[in-house]
Amino acid sequence: MSNFIIDNSDIIQKTDGLLEKLIVVKRTSKVSKGGRVFGFSALTVVGDKNGRFGIGRGKAKEVPFAIQKAMENARKNLVFIKLNGDTICHAIKDKFCSTKMIMLPASKGTGIIASFVMRSIFEALGVKNVFAKCFGSKNPNNIARCAMKCFLNMGKDVEARSARYSFLVKNK
Structure with missing residues (x-):
């Protein structure tokens, strides 16, 4: 297993006034009868730079889908901090x-x-x-x-x- 640490500057999106950042993407593998099956997990953070943030994790067979799931999960877990x-x-x-x-x-x-x-x-x-x-x-x-x-x-x-x-x- 290896971690892919991706530079945050190229994967920053702003939607709905929320800042989305990708923290890390990991590749996992499972050995089956047909060979190795790879999967990816992503860890993201979403926040409004004003005291609200959420952390999300997503898993999928391809990187973009894992990132998308993680962003959706982070939006569901928004909390407010004073x-x-x-x-x-x-x-x-x-x-x-x-x-x-x-x-x-x-x-x-x-x-x-x-x-x-x-x-x-x-x-x-x-x-x-x-x-x-x-x-x-x-x-x-x-x-x-x-x-x-x-x-x-x-x-x-x-x-x-x-x-x-x-x-x-x-x-x-």
Whole structure:
């Protein structure tokens, strides 16, 4: 099995105000009685650069169909993330399978300091200044799903912290 990392600049489409980016295409093979049967899987990200993004995966016997399925899947999985200007609200740390991730807000002018998978997600989301580091598995699917989990748990973490220490605030 081999991964085809395709330059994102040539496979960027804008439809319905959404930015579509292809992250990675993988070729898989199955050995049957008649020989090898090849299939392809694609991982894509879709976003509006204003806090909405989705991640999708598609599988097919040919590359264009796999990409099309992945884009449709990403559009179905759109979520809204609250941003703090052009960065994330606070530091986020989470884990998915054996991929651990930490995201830190950065000051203006820092840029996106992250891997190519995370960079595509941040660009689709509209984040311009952030620092992100992945530990453990570097599988693009796991990194993308870990990022989605981080963003979905971002608000819950703040709510849990405020509820946990609510007894310190005196009620009037």
